[in-house]
Amino acid sequence: MTVREQALRAREASRTLGSAIRSAKDAGLQSMADALLKAETVILEANAADVRRAEDAGTGAALIDRLRLTPDRIAGMADGLRALADLPDPVGDVVRGWTNPNGVQVRQVRVPFGVVGIIYEARPNVTADAAGICLKSGNAVLLRGSSSAADSNAAIVTALRAGLAEAELPEDSVQLIPGPREVTGELMAARGLVDVLIPRGGAGLIETVVTQSQVPVIETGTGNCHLYVDRSADHDQAIRIMINAKAQRPSVCNALETLLVHADVADSFVPKALQALAEAGVTVHGDDRFASYGDQVVPVTETDYAEEFLSLDLAAAVVDSLDDALAHIRRYSSGHSETIVTDSQAAANRFVAEVDAAAVLVNASSRFVDGGEFGFGAEIGISTQKLHARGPMGLPEMTSTKYVVTGAGQVRG
Amino acid sequence: MTVREQALRAREASRTLGSAIRSAKDAGLQSMADALLKAETVILEANAADVRRAEDAGTGAALIDRLRLTPDRIAGMADGLRALADLPDPVGDVVRGWTNPNGVQVRQVRVPFGVVGIIYEARPNVTADAAGICLKSGNAVLLRGSSSAADSNAAIVTALRAGLAEAELPEDSVQLIPGPREVTGELMAARGLVDVLIPRGGAGLIETVVTQSQVPVIETGTGNCHLYVDRSADHDQAIRIMINAKAQRPSVCNALETLLVHADVADSFVPKALQALAEAGVTVHGDDRFASYGDQVVPVTETDYAEEFLSLDLAAAVVDSLDDALAHIRRYSSGHSETIVTDSQAAANRFVAEVDAAAVLVNASSRFVDGGEFGFGAEIGISTQKLHARGPMGLPEMTSTKYVVTGAGQVRG
Structure with a gap:
């Protein structure tokens, strides 16, 4: 079956x-x-085949761990689907409504997009998560997973479709798109049949989809996140937030990647920060001024500033002012989550107003920028674009709206 | 100056x-x-030059009328800008907010997009309208007008920039993008510098921008709108709505293009409808069943069903059921505004639920689907896409949001 045929079935x-x-x-x-x-x-049998193929291909241990399923992980997927059932339905919500002077009633009501395409890498649990979120929000989904998880994804989708049939819902609500690389291109060209594409994965995948797709895209993911320690910062707070944001889970998009410290407090703050970072196993890539506080600091490169480490590494620099911190962030931020630690109301206000990002944090860890932490109950990803949804995307963000206009024969004068 | 340089100035x-x-x-x-x-x-002098060029090129009278400025039209543009000043500012609105169990406060706040690009045809008054809406919503704007209005647009933008300078706002908030056709391509490639592109014009322009742009696009405009007269419709109401939707202003996107009549009431309704349409000067392009009611009906073509007339022409067909009407609309609708006239609650509910469009109307004219009629005060266009904004777009639709997260040192457990 072609992608077009699959998309037509999804529309139906x-x-x-x-x-x-x-x-x-x-x-x-x-x-x-x-x-x-x-x-x-x-x-589990299908997954074992994927894992064997990955091992034969010499795939690294971390990727294999993300690929591997266990009875616990399958139970986790099932629990995730049941948790979705407990969440409110966004479809049918009246966003706003009013009555015009002529008695015509207008209501703006949430409706599903229709057909959603998800393009994602490695982890097969995304297959069940994404299918569940799309079903709950009333959308049919076309799942384009990675070839490395092909057998696992096929087995999961077969099970999900059996479940749909059992519940007398259309099986084609959830479809896996198999086939070679070119097939992704067909999906990106299916404008009019697919309403929105959401890429989930590394920066390369997202860049490809964003630049090549003719279907509207919601960009998720890359987080080159900064923490600025202002001159008025509480140092204990700053260190606690820095360690949590960097080390609690370094591989995720809301983890800290660059630390900026105001020069006025560098003498007192940086040595304490270096000690805490060393204890947390973090390698610091610092500028000259930062490096002057400790031998363990390795020289920072332009790439260190520009890209996510997603590991226990941290870029670090001393800045002369809030303005310099803002300029650094403006230059390198991916617009995900940016943090200031400060006791100054004026500094916090400027930071919040001037930093252009999905989330701006004052005296709190960027790890809070997450659908679960926000209480959304489910999250399809964290949008770093400005259109439609920005920040953690829950169920309402997986819908569009429709105006329902009701009259009694009114016409325009 | 290149488009890139203009975009950088706009960002600033x-x-x-x-x-x-x-x-x-x-x-x-x-x-x-x-x-x-x-x-x-x-x-007016600059506009006279544009009009002369258009006349020399043999441009039709309707287009020349759209191009021509008068003291009244310039006063209209000025009034439009003053009206914007009276509208509430969407920027800073708190869309929602809550406090997490750990005391972390989250607020979702409206912020400008940043830089908006508008690509538009002919009418020079769009230059002032779009500049005003962008300024009020806190966005810098890059205006790419049609070459036929080049002199008018340049004179208007020069005046607007002088006004900005007078008010001590950056002149580069409003910039016209001059130059040949290729320049539009540069604008569509300026991803990262331009936050959103809004094409305003005919179907061809919109299709080009939507398929070629790497900058996210908000699609506006084409309205292939249907009116379905159900078997339980009040005939007087149906005729009043039909004539208003078709004839009050045939050249706009919320005007009626196709009439569908339930077979059970065709004998009684169609003759009355044909008489009213003839009185309004409307040419009816009907299917065989519709044509059987009057000699003046010309045969309808596939193109008549598929495209907007934007003139005093109307496609028309008799359908056997609500299902057939829904199928016709599903096939030909551009997803703008679709209307049912009915006294049946069940038929209205099905129509509202199943028609996939920005606006669905029950017993009211589609001419109401308009930012002004909705009370928005200003409108940049009517979105027919599902992402970000759908239907009439006012000032809030010209913004994004930002999460502001405030704590007292909280970290994630």
Whole structure:
């Protein structure tokens, strides 16, 4: 089947999903969870084949760990689907409404997009997560996973579709797009059939989709996040936030990548920071002024400033002012999450107003910028673009709206 | 100056605009209005040159009328800018906010996009309208007008920039992009410098921008709008709505293009409809069943169904059921505004739920789908896409949001 044919089937399924009531969708999610658990053996066998292929290809241990499924991880996917069933349904929400002077009533109501395409890498649990979020928000989904997880994804999608059929929802609500690399191009060209594409993965994947897709894209992910320690910062607070943002989970997009310290407090703050970073196992890539505080600091490069480490590495520099910190952030930020630690109301206000990012934090860890931490219950990703959704995307962000205009024969004068 | 250089200047200006308070922006709008009136003679001379060129090129009277400026039209532009000053400022609005269990406060706040590009055809008044809407919403704007209005647009932008300077706002908040056709390509490639592109014009222009742009696009405009007269419709209401939607202003995107009549009421409704349409000067392009009611009906073609007339022409067909009407609309609709006239609650509910469009109307004219009629005060266009904004776009739709997260040293556990 071509991508076009799959997209047409998805459109057809989306018509049913679009007017499905919440209880029908929730029953579908429960049924998909049951089906995943029932298919555990088949899914684990398929996953073992993927893992074997990856090992034969010499894939690194970290990637293999992300690829590998266990009974626990399958149970986790099922739990995720059941948790979605407990969340409110965004579809049908009246965003706003009013009555015009002539008595015409206008309501803006949330409706599903229709067909969503997800292009993602490695981790097969994304298959179930994304399918669940799309179903709950009334969207049919086309899943384009990585070839390294092809067998796992196929087994998971077969189970999810069986669950949908069991709940009398269209199986084509969830489809995997198999095939070679070119197929991704066909998906990106399916304007009019696919309503939105969401790439989830590394910077390279996202750049490709963003520049090549004719289908509208929601850009997620890359987080080159900064922490600016202002001259009025509480040092204990700054160190606690720095260590949490850098070391609690270095591989994620809301982790800290660059530390900027105001020159006035460098003498007192940087030695303490270096000690805490060393204890947390962090390698510091510092500018000359930063390096003057410790032998363990390696020289920072332009690339260190410009890209995410996603590891226990941290770029660091001493800046002469808030203005210099703002200029550095303006130059290198990917617009994800930027933090200031300060006791100055004026400095906090300027930072919040002038930093152009999905999230700006004052005296809190950037690790809080997350759908779960925000209480969204589910998250499809963190948008770093300005259109449609910016920051953590929950269920409402997976919908569009429609104006419903009701009258009694009114016409325009 | 290259497009890239202009975009960099716009970015710089957008930093000032982004934190400009409402009273500063409103003063800028008043000052721009004053400057337009002061430059009346210069603008009219420039416009006369454009009109002469268009006449020499054999341009049709309708287009020349759209191109032509008069003292009244210039006063209209100035009034439009002053009206914007009276509207609330969307920037700074708190969309939602909450406090997490750990005391971390989260607020989602409206912020400007940054730099907006507008690509538009013919009418020079769009230059002032778009500049005003962008300024009020805190965005710098790059205006790419049509070459036929080059002199008019240049004179208008010169005046607007003088007004900005007078109000001590950055002149580069409003820039015209001159030059040959290729320049539009440079604008569409300026991803990262331009935050959003909005094409305003015919279907061809919009298709080009939507398929070629690497900058995110908000699609506006084409409206292939249908009116379905259900079997339970009040005939007087249906005729009033039909004539208003078709004939009040046929050249606009929310005008009616195709009439569908339920077979059960065709005998009683169609003859009355044909009489009313004839009185309004409308040419009816009907299918065989529709044509059987009157000699004046010309045969409808596939193109008549598929494209906007934007004139006193109307495609028309008799359908056997609500299902057939929905299928016709699904096939040909551009997703702008679709109307049902019915007294049946069930039919209205199905129509509202199943029609996939920016606006769905029950017993009211599609001419109401308009920022002015919706009470938005200003409108940059009517979005027919599902991402970010759908339907009439006012000032809030010209903004993005930012999460502001405030703590007292909290870290993630």
